[in-house]
Amino acid sequence: MTGHVAHHFDDAEQQFHAANLGMWIFLATEVMFFGSLFAAYTAYRYMFPEAFVAGSHSLDVVMGTINTAVLLLSSLFVALAVNAAATNRSRAAAGFLVGAIVMGVVFLGIKAVEYADKFAHNHVPGAHFQFHRESEGEHAVDGEHHVSVNESAIPGGDFQAGHNSPDRTLEKRVELFFSLYFAMTGLHALHMVIGVVLLGIVAYQAWRGAYSQTYFTPVEVSGLYWHFVDIVWVFLFPLLYLIR
Amino acid sequence: MAAHVTSSRSCYIVFGALLVLLVLTVIAAGIENHTLGIIVALLIATVKALLIIVYFMNVRFADWVTRLAVAAGFVGLIVLLAFMMSDYLTRDPVDEIETSPVTRAAPEAFEALALLHPEAFAPGISV
Numbered sequence: 001m002t003g004h005v006a007h008h009f010d011d012a013e014q015q016f017h018a019a020n021l022g023m024w025i026f027l028a029t030e031v032m033f034f035g036s037l038f039a040a041y042t043a044y045r046y047m048f049p050e051a052f053v054a055g056s057h058s059l060d061v062v063m064g065t066i067n068t069a070v071l072l073l074s075s076l077f078v079a080l081a082v083n084a085a086a087t088n089r090s091r092a093a094a095g096f097l098v099g100a101i102v103m104g105v106v107f108l109g110i111k112a113v114e115y116a117d118k119f120a121h122n123h124v125p126g127a128h129f130q131f132h133r134e135s136e137g138e139h140a141v142d143g144e145h146h147v148s149v150n151e152s153a154i155p156g157g158d159f160q161a162g163h164n165s166p167d168r169t170l171e172k173r174v175e176l177f178f179s180l181y182f183a184m185t186g187l188h189a190l191h192m193v194i195g196v197v198l199l200g201i202v203a204y205q206a207w208r209g210a211y212s213q214t215y216f217t218p219v220e221v222s223g224l225y226w227h228f229v230d231i232v233w234v235f236l237f238p239l240l241y242l243i244r
Numbered sequence: 245m246a247a248h249v250t251s252s253r254s255c256y257i258v259f260g261a262l263l264v265l266l267v268l269t270v271i272a273a274g275i276e277n278h279t280l281g282i283i284v285a286l287l288i289a290t291v292k293a294l295l296i297i298v299y300f301m302n303v304r305f306a307d308w309v310t311r312l313a314v315a316a317g318f319v320g321l322i323v324l325l326a327f328m329m330s331d332y333l334t335r336d337p338v339d340e341i342e343t344s345p346v347t348r349a350a351p352e353a354f355e356a357l358a359l360l361h362p363e364a365f366a367p368g369i370s371v
Contacts, residue, residue: 017307017310020306020310021309021310021313024310024313024314025313025316027314027317028313028314028316028317028320029317030317031317031318031320031321032317032320032321032324035317035320035321035324035325036324038321038325039324039325039328042325042328042329043328043329043332046329046332046333047332049278053278061270061273065266065270068266069263069266072259072262072263072266073259075259075262075296075300076255076256076258076259076300078300079250079255079258079299079300080252080255082249082250082302083249083250083251083252083255086249087249220249220302223300223301224301227296227297227300227301228301230296231292231293231296231297234289234292234293234296235286235289235293237269237289238269238273238285238286238288238289239285241273242269242270242272242273242281242285243281244273244274244275244276244278244281
């Protein structure tokens, strides 16, 4: 079967390697895309460790853990789908991909519940943002480096007299944590949505029996994308949910 | 074309290892020391990522050009973080800068400069 080999490739294997390499180069740019947010996170967590701990404590660790497990399970399904497609079991691959899609949708559903909770508690950055140290169950942090920071360096900082109380300052810094939380999980969720659509197309093709030992490039390449999105979450989970 | 993909059996083993590491990272979140907590959490996350990259993403069957592309993104990210933090970690605390003789003299120097070159200052800024 050579019908799928484009004229500028010698054979199916060379075409597969080219597609694979292209996907990895795209993923390298994705690493830098998410990397800029991780860099912002690193700098601000270094400057305001206390606020990041306080903000993190208000996130639901149980939901975060379940979501991580759900995403890891979806990655297992995708890996099994690639294996099935590469061993001439295109229909089985379709089944595994549907499993991965279901897990992806479950992840997004849990994320939606968490977002709704943030809106309910006014933890969404903006005009209505509120964060109170007492009510959030804040704990003291040991061994944190205290970096004294010019108050005017805080984005959206309020310089009016009477508004620079320690609680107000903490609130502004926690707002920064939640800005990063929404930017990072939001960008991740957008990638999930794109991934679900991508896997849906590949699952349909797999159901039609389009893939075999000689041609399973779309399953492999879209699988790489899905695994990458999983890896991003593997780092997001401890960095956002598990700060002490 | 010979298909080089991870076997189903390996996939299940790797998934089991990932779940164990997930439980470990939640337990490790109990570490009270802030810095040690970050290091342990990032170590576990890195091991998880490597398992996914090597097994799920079939990089162990990939040629060296592909492996180079795999490494490129992550090396770029490490360079970004390393150079950025080499700045933040070596800055003087702001308090020290504010009490140094140079910064104490700064307002007067600024005022003198404004008197000499008023055109250099945007309208609306009063000195």
